[in-house]
Amino acid sequence: MSTEATLIRRSENKCELCNNISNLSVYEVPPSSDGSAEQCILICDICLPQIDVHDNLDINHWRCLNDTMWSEVAAVQVVAFRMLTVLNDHSWARALLENLYLEDDTQKWAQLISPSTSEDHVIHKDSNGAVLSSGDTVSLIKDLNVKGGGFTAKRGEMVRNISLVADNADHIEGKVSGQHIVILTKFVKKMN
Secondary structure, eight states: OOOHHHHHHHHHSTTTOOOOOOSSEEOOOOOOOOOGGEEEEEEEETTTHHHHOOOOGGGGGGGGHHHHHTOOOOHHHHHHHHHHHHHSSHHHHHHHHHEEEEOOHHHHHHHHHTTTOOOOOOBBBBBTSBBTTTTTTTTEEEEEEEETTTTTOOOOOEEOOOOOTTTTTTTTEETTEEEEEEEGGGGGGOOO
């Protein structure tokens, strides 16, 4: 059975990201797809141009990831993670990204290509020099007074599914005590 036939059967002839039923095609999930059904997804002509070029995103279209990010197909999870990372500056996307759980191998695959990869890409590093990626879990290495929050984030507290501040290598974002805050990278340690 061909890859396309396998994908049509797996997806019930729907886009695996938004469930659209028209103008479907096979998308090989980068960086090194072998063309197998396990490394491809079936997507529509609305999703396809927005996956690789992020200039004219239809933000509301991607709310469909609220449902499809829970797919059991690793390739769908990878694309959902990458698109939510691109949309990270929207609170709804950030909340979905914080709730998205990926197996270790799928997480590594998703992070092989950062949606913002470019020559001038900002590298975020923790207090020990370990490179941080969106979705990582970090631990605070000292008590931090949260300005405007009225509380102190305690040393050792875990911050899961962090977001990277695209234009500042010293800042990450995460949820502490139910509040979304900006944290300096020099005060965190990456957890494995």
